[in-house]
Amino acid sequence: MATFKDFRNDVKPNWCPGCGDFSVQAAIQRAAANVGLEPHQLAVISGIGCSGRISGYIHSYGFHGIHGRALPIAQGVKMANRDLTVIAAGGDGDGFAIGMGHTIHAIRRNIDITYIVMDNQIYGLTKGQTSPRSDVGFKTKSTPQGSVEPALSIMEMALSAGATFVAQSFSSDLKELTHLIEEAIKHKGFSLINVFSPCVTYNKVNTYDWFKEHLTNLSTIDEYDPSDRTMAMQTLMKHKGLVTGLIYQNKEQKSYQDLIHGYSETPLVHANLQLSREKFDELVAEFM
């Protein structure tokens, strides 16, 4: 059986020392091993940005696509081969700015994949511009007077869009993050994990210390019930979205693949490409 070391490769990440994404990488590797995957059974599909490079830093199948489109690519991969474990990953710009349309629709479509967002509230690879997760007043190269647009409440958005698995974590808490990724992989449907992954170079406000001070772990809230959507929404609003842990999970809802009519139970990639003579004649006759 594979261990987390089997998911390591020899590529040195081009992330800055101290970047939160290192922990996310480690957590994915650990979670993959912990749920019993072999490297060839995992496909990591990522977007563009610092964090988008992650698919190249894990020893598994990896597809590093175009900006904002990790999710449609990942959904295509899963539809083609439902036996693969598919993890999509990218940054907050990738998922919540350029790719927001896909994020909302992937959530409501509920194909059985896991989406991990490394949320640093800034554009890093382009050297420090505002992101849809930046707070009001946040000064960047593109908002020298401070951002006037409110940050997206991403977890609330996910709940509104009909998410069946919503979690949030902090890259300093490797143990919790690994556990949440395991649960997300096991979840039958679309799972979203937003990870606060500080940018040590361009975000001098939302630092490790800042998060330690502001985050509330859901385990500290008495009788928090992740199957209660109303409670999830209320808790998020009360804490301005700054909570970590499993926020909401609907275990009853079937995934897209289990709901659509006729979709093959064996991976579609193994389907016979040749139409039978009989089938061909039947299709042709309909036009006569």
Place this chain on the structure above:
Amino acid sequence: MVSQLSWKVGGQQGEGIESTGEIFSIALNRLGYYLYGYRHFSSRIKGGHTNNKIRVSTTQVRSVADDLDILVAFDQESIDFNFHELRDGGVVIADAKFNPVIPEGSHVTLYAVPFTDIATNLGTSLMKNMVAVGASSAVLGLDINVFQEVVEGIFGRKGQQVVEKNMEAIRAGAQFMKEQLGENLQLMKLDQADGKKRMYMIGNDAIALGALAGGARFMAAYPITPASEIMEYLIKKLPALGGTVIQTEDEIAACTMAIGANYAGVRTLTASAGPGLSLMMEAIGLSGITETPLVIVDTQRGGPSTGLPTKQEQSDLMAMIYGTHGEIPKIVMAPSTVQEAFYDMVEAFNLAEEYQCPVIVLSDLQLSLGKQTVEPLEYEKIQIRRGKLVADELPPLANKENFKRYEITDDGISPRVLPGMINGIHHVTGVEHAETGKPSEVASNRNAQMDKRLRKLKQLKFQTPVHKNAKHEEADVLLVGFNSTRGAIEEAMERLERDGLKVNHAHVRLIHPFPTDEMLPLVQKAKKVIVVEHNATGQLANLLKMNVGHAEKISSILKYDGNPFLPNEVYTKSKELL
């Protein structure tokens, strides 16, 4: 007796005009006539003039007719809008209910037939289109019994009584018309057809059927005119084969989802029109640099922007060849008949996997939505070729080295493994990469990978890159076109030849890489080259000049008003240029 004629039905959109044309043409198809149907419609659901023009012939026809023999009108607007098309001696069959009038002094005969009254007396005014079908049949001298099977096919589910009522309406229409025609009964009687069974379908049906035959088991698409019929057909048929269609949130998702599924080994397509293709451009580049097979159908319509969304145009040509930033290998093919659309789709999936690149199947509104009689499709011609897809077990990789998915090879094509395969792990990225797929900006690697990718299509084998009808060693003129203009050009050519001119015809079927070797001798043998195309800037003509030269010989006949070329237009304008 006549061997061919042109019939049109017109009325308000949403009034059953479509079904009138449908029933009439299915019956004619069953009798063995060759048909060509073209709809005029607007970008709205109810109201607005719509018409369906159907050409009937005892031989193959692939163009809208120059004029009109019979116009069936459900309102005065249909007469006013279409009257100019009627030839001298033509007839208008109109619902008596709206007191139809035709211009004074014309050589057209008006028959006012109480479509609505006859239908109402038989039970419901909804059957007025059946009365019109019956009246039309009387003019053509058709045996009414042919409609029995057609009507049963459509209304059988609603019970025998409904079938009988509709048949009665057809008979009543025919009877009324016969009495009106009197001694003119024989004027437009059609020669008997051969009675052979043939398919009658729109290009989009053939594209979708071709995709199924070509092994496509998944489609991701976003609705758009004139491409939606492709996804609508496939969502009906794919579940029986284990596959499905996902209607995505936009065309970017459609294209990238198709890339994901192709990467994972399922033959997947997307289909759209110009606006959607514009959105897919970045993803097309991703397919190119990651060498992921991809099949895209572009059903061209009037551009730019929303342009003329329900009208004919061929102005996406350059965008399809050059679209996406950077340089990639890409194949652009252009079927010119419904039959070719079927076979081209099968081939598109083969080429996409063999050359590991995007393949665009270019259609246009007239080909996609025009309905043609199709000679039998041959099952034996369908082959599946998957190129260098590795099917065997792979040897272990040394020390977690990646599989060399982008190995430099003589032909530029590298072995392709699918995610899930043991010992096949590699990286895929839109960033320039080394043989293992890992990102690399090293100059020598960049050159090696660019050259490798662009080398792939040097050996492209394409069965018929140019459809040629070129019997003259020395031609007065070479007519050139692509996609649906084939029929109009062929008919214009016949007329020009009748005038004593030596005419060759080349219809370009492989747009990119351009078939220079095929086109050059044809251009050299012609005194003049006329390129016929539906755009304002002469895109195919420019392409021809760029690849073949001889710019001094090449001139254009252009049309971009939204309507398909008529044979007579191509004929007349060619005469002006010669």
